[in-house]
Amino acid sequence: MTSFTGSAYSIGIADQGDQTAGSELRGYHALATTVWSSPSGNGSPYSFSSNGWSVGDYYEVRVSTSNYSDISLSWDQTRSSTGPSSFRVDVSTDGTNFTTLLASYTVMQAGASGTNTLSWSVTAGVQSAFTRVLSSIAGADNQSTLVIRFVNLSTVATAGTNRIDNIIVSGTLIPAPGAVALLAVAGLASRRRR
Known part of the structure; x- marks a missing residue:
């Protein structure tokens, strides 16, 4: 597990997908003493x-949705017993003007006792109880930059972690204009043969 101390940290680009170029996952905290780390994830080597x-304070994802429509978002999130439990999701297409997509959710x-869950680890597999999904994000289709922030709403102990x-930001590939026309012509040709 690596760690870094400071008020902002970038973990880098996405490790999978069609739109990894220009993508980024980073975080911003008001406290310069924040420790950023990469412990075991939810069925993955790192989180x-x-x-x-x-x-x-927030985690932030930057990604291009160029040539994609019907954009949706899913993620896994957990906390320590003293970590922040309430967040919201904000989105922007310019990195300055944000709209709240999800006003509040609980992490x-x-x-924890009564949650019927295990601690996150590489070997435990993905525990779906921690997964959230937001479908059809308005205004997110075909954008050169989509910025998504997971913003903390809780006052918590300094040592509390999240x-x-x-x-995963996913969507449907928008067909190239020539491909749509070609499909239409092929459909017309098959009708004339009957």
């Missing part, structure tokens, strides 16, 4: 984790 949470503590993992 993005941090402590030192203040209200308004479960992995392995982890995010398996962030």
Whole structure:
């Protein structure tokens, strides 16, 4: 597990998918003493984790949705017993003007009594209880940049941690104009043969 201390940290580009170029996962915290780390994820080798949470701190994803429509988002998130439990999701196409996509959601503590979950690990497999899905994000189709923020709404202990993992932005490939016309011509030709 690697770690870094500071108020902002970038974990880098997406590790899978068609639109990895120009993508980024990063975080911002008001406290310069924040420790950023990459412990085991939800069925994956690494997640993005941090402590030192203040209200308004966030994880941020930047990705291109160029040539894609019907954009949806899914992610896994957990916390320690003293970590932030309430977040919202904001989106932007310019990185400056944000719209709230999901006003509030609760983050479960992995392995906590009564949650019927295990702590996150590489070997435990993906535990779907931690997965959230948002479908059909308005205004997100075919954008050169889509910025998604997971914003903390909770006042918590400085040592409390939160982890995010398996962030997936998906969509439907928009057919090239020539491909649509070709399909239409092929459909017309098959009708004339009858």
